[in-house]
Amino acid sequence: MTSSTRNRVGRNRVGTPPAVRVWERSLLLHGRVWKSSLLGSFLQPLLYLAGMGLGVGALVDATTGSPELLGGVSYLAFIAPALLVAAAMMVCAQDSLWPMLDGFIWSEAYKGMAATPLTPGQVSDGIALWHATRAVVTAGGFAIVLVLFDDTRTWGLLAAVPVGVATGLAFALPITAWAATRDGDRSFPAILRFGIIPTFLFAGVFFPIEQLPAAIQPIAMVTPLWHGVELARGAVLGTLSAPAASLHSAVLVAYVFAGAVLCRRAFGRRLGS
């Protein structure tokens, strides 16, 4: 039977990379909801920008002293690139919790993959590729919306998208690695409530972290979100210095790299012991 397999499949065929074959399943599953999901990628930014950028922005921009604090730009322009990055974080964090546990304990799809020639590391890479895809769609959708506004229509948006993807992965990979060690979802709501939401609120998206108490600032500074926000905002508003850009990029890359290593290890333990 195996020889007939080889004949029919063809000996010289160039195969598809393993991670892509894992990714195909996520794509197919997601395909059931892609329309609503794509709509969400545009609607959510529009709502946030309308509410926070234009609504709250009108108040902020009228307050004396705030233009200096925000670097001389409108509040909309200040938060828009940051919201782009934060949206990628949100989507990636959610995708890294329940859907991962499904693969390990409910549908056991990842266990099914491990019974094929795929290795746990390749399964992990395929999942990472999927997180990246979700981040691209989220950040990309946000960037397209930002083109509609005069204050944010800059070439820097092109750089903000990969920054959003890197930030998304900087959250997705460590959280996925954590989820891969869990036998239930009891800790998941707490991760969102006490990890992701406070990060969203205090890591520089809505106001400069200099406004935070001095003791809290370092906490904001270690989150990947702050680095992503600084990069994206700097790129879109054209205020980024080369050293700052290198530093923030290096931190994000380190998070993504470490996350990928942790993920591979967690998948290896879970699927191969």
Next chain:
Amino acid sequence: MAAAPLITARGLVKRFGDFAAVAGIDVEVESGESFGFLGPNGAGKSSTMRMIGCVSPPTSGELRIFGLDPVTDGREIRARLGVVPQQDQLDAELTVEENLVVYGRYFDIPRAECRRRAAELLDFVQLTDRAGSKVDPLSGGMKRRVTIARSLINEPSLLLLDEPTTGLDPQARHVLWDRLYRLKQRGVTLVLTTHYMDEAEQLCDRLVVMDGGRIVAEGSPRSLIQQHSTREVLELRYAPGTNEERAHAIADIGDRQEVLPDRVLVYTHDGEAALHEVHERDAAPISSLVRRSSLEDVFLRLTGRTLVD
């Protein structure tokens, strides 16, 4: 020259911490045969199957599949195996066909070829008419058949089935047995686990009885029954709570007795004659049954416990 065995295990051990789920087993499976692991819950069947399936490295001992070492050649072995795990692992939201195609892609089989094989396999498991429907609403027996079809997508020569029919109704079980029997006729080597003695008797040329991580007996179903049991069994039911007392009164009838909570089993070569004697002792039961010995009796004899409780 005899062909090398498809599976060889010597002193195979799987530990989880201090606990030995598989405590040193020796097994050989020849190409084309149908081999079973029979044992109760927790006997170590799945742990053994996962080692053979190269998803769980042995703690110690030697294991060869297709003559290859699972630790170093796991990918190559898995590429040639079909696996039906204890839990179906299907994507409930995808269609039956999509489940097969997605799985085929894990083997790097081109999409068009996956679809061609899926159609063929769904025909084989008699689910062609459900190809386009989601997996979620299918019955347990149908899902099991989807899983079997899926496990064949890479055209394996060795198929591992972990409790293929547990939880299915009798009719669904017979449909599955029929399909598995056809696979065996096509030359596919079947290795399965079960805690149903009738399944082992139906499907297995040879089997090992496992208990507590060890092999307690090995042979064909028929030879195991011959070795470890009598030809017939007389089952007696008495009023609740009186089994011990009644059994004592008829202790010398038959070769051997087992007193279970709900019945007394008398092992004998002639069940009717034994029943006649029981009546003569004034130990008439509420009901009685004479039947042939089964692997259930072998298991009871070897371990002192019933297989399914």
